[in-house]
Amino acid sequence: MKDFLDDDFLLKSKTAQVLYHEYAKQMPIIDYHCHLPQQQIYENTQFENISQVWLNGDHYKWRAMRTNGVDESYITGDKPDREKFRKWAETVPYTMRNPLYHWTHLELQRYFGIKEVLNGDSADRIYDRCKERLGADSHRVRGLLAQMNVKKICTTDDPIDDLAIHRSLKADPSFDMGVFPAFRPDKAMEVRDVKQFADYVAKVEAVTNVSVETFSDYLSALKKRHDFFHEQGARLSDHGLEEIYVEEYTEQELELIFQKALKKELLSELEQRKFKSAMLVYFAEWDHERGWVQQYHLGALRNNNSRMLSLLGPDTGWDSIGDFSQARALSKFLNRLDGNNRLAKTVLYNLNPGDNELMATMIGNFNDGSVAGKIQFGSAWWFLDQKDGMTKQINAISNMGLLSRFIGMLTDSRSFLSFPRHEYFRRLLCDLFGDDIEQGELPNDLPWIGKVIQDICFNNIHGYIDWPKP
Known part of the structure; x- marks a missing residue:
């Protein structure tokens, strides 16, 4: 019987132990999607x-x-x-x-x-x-990060954020870890609550010093923020969506919808979907123009308990897996961008495990050979961020794509103590490869397989993002 959480935790074979201890363990961490409060990093709380x-x-x-x-x-x-x-x-x-x-x-x-x-x-x-x-x-916070060998972090930031903390961190000569913003425009396209949307537009006006009277004005102001984020080191965007929206629309329709929302007039479900469809396309085109990586977190059914939402607000634990139909809309969205040569590097995350194979095959439709692993099936997310969920996600990529080009793990966390999740992932990864070697399903070529594991742990994501020059 093994001891609980010993040095070979999750590593069931000798080969897995060698792969982890000699290849995976030493690799630094790039946490390319998290919700860490950068204020606490700056203050070294x-x-x-x-x-x-x-x-x-x-x-x-x-x-x-x-x-x-x-x-x-x-x-x-x-x-x-x-x-x-x-x-x-x-x-x-x-x-x-x-x-x-x-x-x-x-x-x-x-x-x-x-x-x-x-x-x-x-x-x-x-x-x-x-x-x-x-x-x-x-x-202190910076020490906690250093203990886990964290080299780069990408936070999650609203377009109206001033990014002052990011600028201060960049200017701090005593801090050599990269902390980069990521453009998260969910509120900029959410017109379900028109009062909140109108208030948001006013904040966009204030931060950009642009008078927003038309939909075109709104796009110009948001594009200004996108450019500003790029200047401050952002190289990724992120969207948290139930599903991808791909309704057909005209510019005239978008203007009418925008004007209704500004006047706080309720929008129909179709009008909301048309507006979101258009915004997703504009954001994606800007990402391509700048050479960014775009991320789509799909499938969460949020704020299910209205009583507790009213008491505690969002992001307090009342969300679950949704059963949205993803394939056709996702295909149409990516195909539109690809057909116009506007498809940026893309990471797709799903929350419903029933969509694993869907995502693993969808990425292959748009990997065009221009970049290794251009379209990615992102790491097991949220409720799937556990042993079974990660194993299934890894196996789906292995069976239907190239696991060797996978960009690996992230924490998606608000806690500075979450980085052992990278270790957890790496141990599972090494155990899977080790088992295949032990069973004769892969050759006993530890230098090559060790390199593949190191790529998944660090090298792939390090090369995937066009990081700003120091």
Whole structure:
């Protein structure tokens, strides 16, 4: 019987162990999609305790605590940090076979050297040990990143963000890690709530000093922001969508829809879809013009619990997998861009595991040989970011594409303690390759397969993005 979370965790064969320890483990990390607060990177924040860095904003843990019967006052409420941690510690034993159980103990080991299992009995001891370690300079935010060998991070930023923190980080001679913005224009195209949209347009006017009276004005203002993001080092965009929108539209229709939205007149479902369809095309064309990578996160059914949404707001743990039909619209969208020679490098993420093979084959339709791995099936996302989900995603690429050209893992996280998820992915990857070698399904060519693994871990994403020059 193996020890829990030993050095060969998830590595079932000797070959897998060699692949991980001699090839994958040493590779740096590029986290090309996350939600880390860059303000805390700039300030090199020192957290007072483990609850502040571990529980604040982590809706994965929040959902588990609620399922375990923990009152909301210990989750998003005003209970003291130590009491919140105790409630999480009491929940952890019930998370067995959920990825949270592995992640929790990996993070305690990697950042704090704690190998004790977390539960109600160990909660106070572990809380105090973490608090002591967090008091050291090595466990300020920048130290936490350095411990995991993080070299580059891409945050997620609204077009109206001033990116002042990104500029300050770039100008800081004491900080040599790359922190880059990514253009996330979801609010710029969301016209379901016309009051919120009209308010957003006013903010676009203010930040661009452009008077927005027509749809053309609006596009000009947003293009100005896109250009500004490029100047500040952005080389990626990102969209969080239920599905791709591909309704037919005319410029006259778009102007009428835009004017209605500005007047806060409710739009029909078809009008909303036409507007979103057009905006997606414009954003994609700008990305191609600038040589960016565009990302599409598809399939989340968000804010299902209206009662809790009204109490706590979005991104607090009330989202789930949706069952949207993706194939035909995605094909039409990519084909339109490709036909006009406006298709940028593209990463597609799906949330419904039933769409794995769909995505793995869709990318092959538009990989035209101009760039290795131009269109990517992105890493297992959100609810699929676990052992089974990652394995299925890796196998789908392997069976229907070229796993060797995959750009690998990201955290998609708001926590500075999430980077062992890269290790988790790398161990699974090495175990799959190791098993194939042991079974005689792949040659015992460790130098070549080790190189492929290193490419997936780091080299592919490093070469995929046209990073700004230092």
